[in-house]
Amino acid sequence: AQSVTQLGSHVSVSEGALVLLRCNYSSSVPPYLFWYVQYPNQGLQLLLKYTTGATLVKGINGFEAEFKKSETSFHLTKPSAHMSDAAEYFCAVSGAGSYQLTFGKGTKLSVIP
Amino acid sequence: EPEVTQTPSHQVTQMGQEVILRCVPISNHLYFYWYRQILGQKVEFLVSFYNNEISEKSEIFDDQFSVERPDGSNFTLKIRSTKLEDSAMYFCASRPGVVNTEAFFGQGTRLTVV
Numbered sequence: 001a002q003s004v005t006q007l008g009s010h011v012s013v014s015e016g017a018l019v020l021l022r023c024n025y026s027s028s029v030p031p032y033l034f035w036y037v038q039y040p041n042q043g044l045q046l047l048l049k050y051t052t053g054a055t056l057v058k059g060i061n062g063f064e065a066e067f068k069k070s071e072t073s074f075h076l077t078k079p080s081a082h083m084s085d086a087a088e089y090f091c092a093v094s095g096a097g098s099y100q101l102t103f104g105k106g107t108k109l110s111v112i113p
Numbered sequence: 114e115p116e117v118t119q120t121p122s123h124q125v126t127q128m129g130q131e132v133i134l135r136c137v138p139i140s141n142h143l144y145f146y147w148y149r150q151i152l153g154q155k156v157e158f159l160v161s162f163y164n165n166e167i168s169e170k171s172e173i174f175d176d177q178f179s180v181e182r183p184d185g186s187n188f189t190l191k192i193r194s195t196k197l198e199d200s201a202m203y204f205c206a207s208r209p210g211v212v213n214t215e216a217f218f219g220q221g222t223r224l225t226v227v
Contacts (some may be wrong), residue, residue: 041220043117044219046217101156101158103157
């Protein structure tokens with residue numbers, strides 16, 4: 001069984017500031033981890049994923065995330081927030097052999113000019 | 114760029130009525146999914162479909178739900194007798210079937226049961 005906890009349902013940052021969105025997971029098997037972004041009135045778009053190999057993964061729009069097995073975390077970061085980053089971000093986990101995704105509750109990111 | 118398309122974007126139905134939500138997955142993808150997101154809550158897995166049969170389903174996916182791939186391109190979710198609590202955004206997704214690939218999501222159908 002898998003679960004995902006996203007700390008903070010709403011995060012506000014100033015334009016140009018660091019973005020940090022937290023995700024912790026629980027999985028009984030080696031996890032595959034994903035971050036999706038949802039812009040208003042749109043579907044879910046993949047930002048980045050970790051499956052195997054390098055624990056620091058880079059995604060689109062300057063985002064990256066680091067898989068830390070000891071901390072069961074997969075936090076999403078971006079060095080400098082842009083207004084266009086305002087959206088809802090979802091962390092998700094699946095296990096090897098099952099491609100069912102288990103999502104966190106989402107974090108809504110606001111960027112203040 | 115190939116994308117998953119869903120129709121309609123918004124559907125309003127009366128309680129007790131049947132609804133069919135339609136999806137066209139990306140061509141050549143092998144795995145198909147339905148997820149739902151009740152307003153203010155997390156995205157929840159409903160069902161996965163592979164090789165013309167259900168491969169996994171959640172507790173939410175009870176007898177009132179069914180899925181079908183009627184013609185090799187469309188992938189449908191039928192809700193037989195809708196309840197107020199079925200009001201949600203329903204997302205279709207597809208995957209190529211190659212190991213380590215992500216799911217590609219459609220833009221969703223907002224179902225409102227009145």
